[in-house]
Amino acid sequence: xxxxxxxxxxxxxxxxxxxxxxxxxxxxxxxxxxxxxxxxxxxxxxxxxxxxxxxxxxxxxxxxxxxxxxxxxxxxxxxxxxxxxxxxxxxxxxxxxxxxxxxxxxxxxxxxxxxxxxxxxxxxxxxxxxxxxxxxxxxxxxxxxxxxxxxxxxxxxxxxxxxxxxxxxxxxxxxxxxxxxxxxxxxxxxxxxxxxxxxxxxxxxxxxxxxxxxxxxxxxxxxxxxxxxxxxxxxxxxxxxxxxxxxxxxxxxxxxxxxxxxxxxxxxxxxxxxxxxxxxxxxxxxxxxxxxxxxxxxxxxxxxxxxxxxxxxxxxxxxxxxxxxxxxxxxxxxxxxxxxxxxxxxxxxxxxxxxxxxxxxxxxxxxxxxxxxxxxxxxxxxxxxxxxxxxxxxxxxxxxxxxxxxxxxxxxxxxxxxxxxxxxxxxxxxx
Amino acid sequence: xxxxxxxxxxxxxxxxxxxxxxxxxxxxxxxxxxxxxxxxxxxxxxxxxxxxxxxxxxxxxxxxxxxxxxxxxxxxxxxxxxxxxxxxxxxxxxxxxxxxxxxxxxxxxxxxxxxxxxxxxxxxxxxxxxxxxxxxxxxxxxxxxxxxxxxxxxxxxxxxxxxxxxxxxxxxxxxxxxxxxxxxxxxxxxxxxxxxxxxxxxxxxxxxxxxxxxxxxxxxxxxxxxxxxxxxxxxxxxxxxxxxxxxxxxxxxxxxxxxxxxxxxxxxxxxxxxxxxxxxxxxxxxxxxxxxxxxxxxxxxxxxxxxxxxxx
Numbered sequence: 122x123x124x125x126x127x128x129x130x131x132x133x134x135x136x137x138x139x140x141x142x143x144x145x146x147x148x149x150x151x152x153x154x155x156x157x158x159x160x161x162x163x164x165x166x167x168x169x170x171x172x173x174x175x176x177x178x179x180x181x182x183x184x185x186x187x188x189x190x191x192x193x194x195x196x197x198x199x200x201x202x203x204x205x206x207x208x209x210x211x212x213x214x215x216x217x218x219x220x221x222x223x224x225x226x227x228x229x230x231x232x233x234x235x236x237x238x239x240x241x242x243x244x245x246x247x248x249x250x251x252x253x254x255x256x257x258x259x260x261x262x263x264x265x266x267x268x269x270x271x272x273x274x275x276x277x278x279x280x281x282x283x284x285x286x287x288x289x290x291x292x293x294x295x296x297x298x299x300x301x302x303x304x305x306x307x308x309x310x311x312x313x314x315x316x317x318x319x320x321x322x323x324x325x326x327x328x329x330x331x332x333x334x335x336x337x338x339x340x341x342x343x344x345x346x347x348x349x350x351x352x353x354x355x356x357x358x359x360x361x362x363x364x365x366x367x368x369x370x371x372x373x374x375x376x377x378x379x380x381x382x383x384x385x386x387x388x389x390x391x392x393x394x395x396x397x398x399x400x401x402x403x404x405x406x407x408x409x410x411x412x413x414x415x416x417x418x419x420x421x422x423x424x425x426x427x428x429x430x431x432x433x434x435x436x437x438x439x440x441x442x443x444x445x446x447x448x449x450x451x452x453x454x455x456x457x458x459x460x461x462x463x464x465x466x467x468x469x470x471x472x473x474x475x476x477x478x479x480x481x482x483x484x485x486x487x488x489x490x491x492x493x494x495x496x497x498x499x500x501x502x503x504x505x506x507x508x509x510x511x512x513x514x515x516x517x518x519x520x521x522x523x524x525x526x527x528x529x530x531x532x533x534x535x536x537x538x539x540x541x542x543x544x545x546x547x548x549x550x551x552x
Numbered sequence: 553x554x555x556x557x558x559x560x561x562x563x564x565x566x567x568x569x570x571x572x573x574x575x576x577x578x579x580x581x582x583x584x585x586x587x588x589x590x591x592x593x594x595x596x597x598x599x600x601x602x603x604x605x606x607x608x609x610x611x612x613x614x615x616x617x618x619x620x621x622x623x624x625x626x627x628x629x630x631x632x633x634x635x636x637x638x639x640x641x642x643x644x645x646x647x648x649x650x651x652x653x654x655x656x657x658x659x660x661x662x663x664x665x666x667x668x669x670x671x672x673x674x675x676x677x678x679x680x681x682x683x684x685x686x687x688x689x690x691x692x693x694x695x696x697x698x699x700x701x702x703x704x705x706x707x708x709x710x711x712x713x714x715x716x717x718x719x720x721x722x723x724x725x726x727x728x729x730x731x732x733x734x735x736x737x738x739x740x741x742x743x744x745x746x747x748x749x750x751x752x753x754x755x756x757x758x759x760x761x762x763x764x765x766x767x768x769x770x771x772x773x774x775x776x777x778x779x780x781x782x783x784x785x786x787x788x789x790x791x792x793x794x795x796x797x798x799x800x801x802x803x804x805x806x807x808x809x810x811x812x813x814x815x816x817x818x819x820x821x822x823x824x825x826x827x828x829x830x831x832x833x834x835x836x837x838x839x840x841x842x843x844x845x846x847x848x849x850x851x852x853x854x855x856x857x858x859x860x861x862x863x864x
Contacts, residue, residue, distance in 0.1 A: 124792045124795075124796075125788075125792075128788050128791065128792055128795075129788060232612070232615075247815065248785060248813075248815050248816065250785075250788055250791065250819075251815045251816055251818070251819035253818075253819070253822065351788075354787060354788055355787075355788040355789055355792075356789075357787075358787045358788075358789040358790065359787050360784065360785045360786070360787050361785075361787065361788055362785070459679065463677065463679070466676065466677075467764075467774075469768075470764070470767045470768040470771060470772065470773070470774075471752055471753045471767065471771045471772055471773040472753065472773075475768070475771070478674040481674050481675075481676065482674060485675055485676075485678040485693070488678055488679055489678060492679065
């Protein structure tokens with residue numbers, strides 16, 4: 122638990138701060154329909170950093186920072202001019218083109234100076250898990266200042282102006298966003314920053330009407346999702362950025378479904394009926410697939426077995442179960458043997474007397490044999506499972522059909538009851 | 553359009569080589585054109601081939617060979633070559649497609665002009681499919697075998713065998729150069745081993761599993777890798793485990809390759825108070841490492857400096 126807090130307190134704080142500023146930008150970005158603008162700005166900043174490296178500036182020096190900021194601001198200038206593009210083409214498409222073009226340009230530059238690849242990555246592949254206190258302290262005044270100006274702009278309606286004043290406001294908006302994104306992507310990475318930008322803002326839009334309330338909802342739910350994601354990444358032992366993005370997506374799903382339910386129970390009934398029918402169809406399709414090709418991959422059955430291995434007990438007979446368990450144990454034994462040899466060889470590199478080439482070759486050939494044996498045992502396991510499935514496919518099929526029939530009957534029954542109850546209530550009211 | 557240019561390029565090469573033949577004074581001949589996939593192999597071919605070969609590496613020095621995206625001119629370069637040398641062991645898989653496209657059967661696997669430098673190397677970490685969760689995804693064994701300088705014996709052996717086959721007139725020349733090169737290398741290996749002897753058994757951590765061969769030759773103790781699998785960032789639990797192990801085993805130095813992400817490495821170094829040392833895994837990764845000898849000189853100097861603070 123202590124380790125958990127030691128490791129994740131700082132990332133959580135960083136996430137809260139990033140959500141704080143990005144949710145504000147996200148609401149504006151969604152309004153303007155330029156969702157991928159953060160990717161474009163970050164990529165342009167990275168392009169600037171690459172060029173700076175080629176000019177001989179060391180990364181994280183003032184020169185490198187000036188170059189990447191210069192490029193981000195040039196991109197901001199281009200983005201602010203999008204408002205004058207013919208309305209026949211969507212602004213999002215132009216943002217996308219700016220992104221791919223700057224990415225490709227950076228790749229071409231890297232080919233000329235391969236050692237620069239590291240510096241390109243440094244800007245684009247942050248990791249919130251390894252954020253440092255210095256990094257946080259450096260950006261706090263920046264974020265607070267820009268956040269305040271942005272709030273003022275939204276409050277005073279500066280961003281809704283038209284004409285020249287509107288263009289100036291747009292330019293300021295994109296320039297400020299460029300400043301924020303350049304530091305945030307370096308801290309948290311492209312994927313996570315995109316989630317911070319868009320998902321809390323979407324949830325805010327779903328659940329609140331005024332700008333202030335949308336912001337509050339976004340901040341609250343975003344903070345919750347960030348905490349859950351960090352915790353899940355620790356418990357599940359998965360990479361932090363990707364887990365957090367999934368947690369954000371899941372949160373959005375929940376918020377969306379909840380909104381659909383809240384909006385109208387009629388929609389909810391329709392959605393639940395569609396989902397129910399879909400489940401029945403999937404069940405039927407996979408039972409037909411089982412009958413047709415019992416030896417092929419059975420995604421539904423395989424996933425169920427992976428989650429609850431005890432499902433196998435339901436359709437294996439005693440003999441099959443015995444063989445399967447035995448093969449499973451052999452796999453474990455051979456794997457342990459392989460691991461032992463690996464450790465033995467790795468230790469011999471520095472401990473005791475060195476192992477000669479002949480022995481190394483022997484170890485390798487042992488490991489390869491073990492590997493083949495493991496493959497063999499895996500084949501046995503697969504074969505046993507396929508045979509059991511072949512044996513029981515018709516039973517499974519008919520039970521699935523019966524189950525579907527029951528569900529169908531229940532649906533029809535409820536519908537009939539619903540209709541007849543409506544019919545019977547109408548005359549009572551008229552009396 | 554592309555084929556047109558390639559054809560033009562080919563005829564240009566032909567005319568050029570014809571010109572060479574005409575211009576060359578009697579007794580000498582045009583250099584044998586060799587393509588290698590990496591700069592490491594390039595320096596080794598140059599070491600044994602001398603001025604009788606002209607060698608080009610497809611992957612520019614300092615680039616990641618495993619993620620290399622071939623360019624149109626690569627095809628042209630291969631078509632103009634009489635011999636190709638590759639790392640093998642799934643390290644340069646993209647090379648197979650290029651070779652097939654080039655349409656020169658002699659350069660395909662099994663052909664007289666194809667050299668798989670990993671042939672007859674004593675491989676480490678052969679797991680076949682990486683089932684036991686090994687830190688490198690290559691099923692056929694860890695591919696960074698050039699980082700054991702003793703393996704240069706086998707690598708140059710493979711190269712000289714093919715050179716002698718294609719250019720039998722100069723076979724003696726190649727073999728003599730190889731013997732000289734290996735003799736020089738042997739002396740240096742002895743020096744490097746002496747310099748690194750005080751580091752024997754001292755625990756080190758690395759980001760990517762580049763170093764098993766280097767570790768075996770110089771008796772270094774890499775206790776693990778930071779990335780759980782190639783290209784995958786460590787999870788919080790994995791990082792916590794690494795911090796614990798680093799504190800338990802008192803790891804004071806973390807090894808990083810210049811192109812590997814610095815964030816995770818710096819984070820661990822900060823937490824545990826370890827130093828980060830940047831080593832070149834290939835020729836050209838660092839400006840000081842320009843050939844096979846300086847590759848090891850650079851790494852040996854950097855490692856000893858990291859442990860004992862000796863000025864480089």
